[in-house]
């Protein structure tokens with residue numbers, strides 16, 4: 001008689017081990033908030049804002065109700081609205097472009113870099129030179145007649161966009177820079193400069209699957225400029241300052257005190273988790289090379305001198321969907337970030353894009369696949385993922 005030993009599932013993300021390890025630290029923090037009954041903008045929110053700002057090398061931190069609301073708050077503080085446009089990446093989570101459109105502004109999609117999947121400075125430059133003109137002290141997008149107000153690069157998968165090229169380009173045209181750093185807390189460009197300190201405003205998400213995850217929705221904006229930070233603080237409470245006196249129309253975009261208390265406990269562990277993610281990524285790279293797969297699948301490209309924090313470890317495969325199905329039969333969790341580039345989303349049909357407008361983003365949408373890389377992934381689980389990918393290609 002033979003018995004089949006079924007290996008347990010290897011999920012894309014497993015937060016239960018993290019919870020078990022931190023339970024005795026987190027529960028008292030939650031209990032203390034309950035005892036205080038101070039649930040809105042209390043001492044934990046204020047402390048977390050200082051701590052994340054310091055961690056991200058920014059002067060100011062403003063907690064928000066989610067990463068999406070951080071982007072929304074940043075755009076509102078810069079006064080982006082109808083008649084305006086924002087240059088951004090077509091290859092990101094929907095919120096990047098959704099927040100621009102929700103304020104009545106127009107996302108202008110520039111293609112990505114094929115190696116990193118981040119916004120391509122060459123594509124941004126081309127869009128500006130081909131489609132924009134300078135007049136009335138501003139930059140105008142000729143085809144739509146909108147005024148270009150900002151550049152919003154995304155630090156996709158945990159690697160900073162090419163800010164050394166993008167920031168000077170934005171400055172030369174008078175554009176603010178909003179970093180969508182939702183996936184990139186602690187990521188660095190050369191010289192050790194961190195995500196959240198590289199543009200005008202940095203936007204973070206603490207969605208549970210991000211490197212620093214809350215017990216629900218949460219986010220935060222960083223800024224160097226004190227006046228801009230104050231404007232965000234006021235807009236986050238309906239624009240009331242003093243309370244019940246509104247010179248601005250804001251919204252309720254506040255970070256919850258309970259979430260802040262949880263996040264402060266977790267922040268102390270973030271560097272260790274990030275190192276574990278980076279170690280896992282290096283192990284994958286080495287194992288795929290040793291298995292002779294480096295020419296068959298595309299491995300993540302890390303720019304020289306960068307600190308990639310690997311919110312996702314994303315490979316490329318020309319047979320992505322079949323590979324994904326094979327891994328599913330092996331009980332290995334994967335995900336496609338993202339299957340439809342933003343310029344081809346149905347809701348943006350009115351922008352008039354057609355396939356071929358952003359060829360690199362379209363190619364990425366067809367071949368990227370995220371593998372489990374979370375800090376609690378065990379070496380034998382990682383080896384099993386590599387073996388399953390290798391078996392598929394045999």
Ligand SMILES: *Cc1c(COP(=O)(O)O)cnc(C)c1O
Pocket residue numbers: 066067068069092093095096154180182183205206207217218219
């Ligand atoms: C997660 C994410 C967001 C949105 O954050 P939420 O907290 O889920 O609202 C925005 N942009 C990117 C790139 C993200 O990954």
